[in-house]
Amino acid sequence: MSKTKEKIPDSWMPKHLTDPPQWLWWEIEEFIPLAAGLCLTVITKDLHWPFVGFILSSLVKKFKSKTSKGFLTHMFYISGLSDLEGYPSGLSKRFHE
Numbered sequence: 001m002s003k004t005k006e007k008i009p010d011s012w013m014p015k016h017l018t019d020p021p022q023w024l025w026w027e028i029e030e031f032i033p034l035a036a037g038l039c040l041t042v043i044t045k046d047l048h049w050p051f052v053g054f055i056l057s058s059l060v061k062k063f064k065s066k067t068s069k070g071f072l073t074h075m076f077y078i079s080g081l082s083d084l085e086g087y088p089s090g091l092s093k094r095f096h097e
Contacts, residue, residue: 026057029064029072033057 026034037053040046064072076082080091088095 027064030057030061033060 024031033056034050034053037049037051037056040049040053073082073084077084077087077090080089083089
C-alpha cells in the first residue's frame with residue numbers, strides 16, 4: 001500500500017476562504033453575462049447573444065482588474081441589490097443596536 005496522498009488540483013478549491021466562488025475558470029461576476037447571453041439565445045433563437053455575453057463578460061473582467069477587490073460586491077450592497085449576512089440593509093439610513 002502506498003502512503004502517498006494524491007494532490008488535489010488548485011482549480012477545485014479556492015486558496016483562501018475569502019476568494020469569490022468560481023465556475024470552471026470564471027468568477028461568478030464574469031460568468032453571469034455569458035450565461036445570460038446563452039439563455040437569451042435559447043429563448044430568442046438569435047445567435048448574436050452569446051457574443052454579446054462574451055463581450056460583456058470581458059468588460060466585467062477588465063473593470064474588476066482596474067478596481068479594488070470586492071468593489072462589485074460593495075456596489076451591489078450599497079445599491080440594495082444584495083445583502084451581506086450579519087449586516088443591515090445597504091439602503092437603511094439609521095442603524096440602532
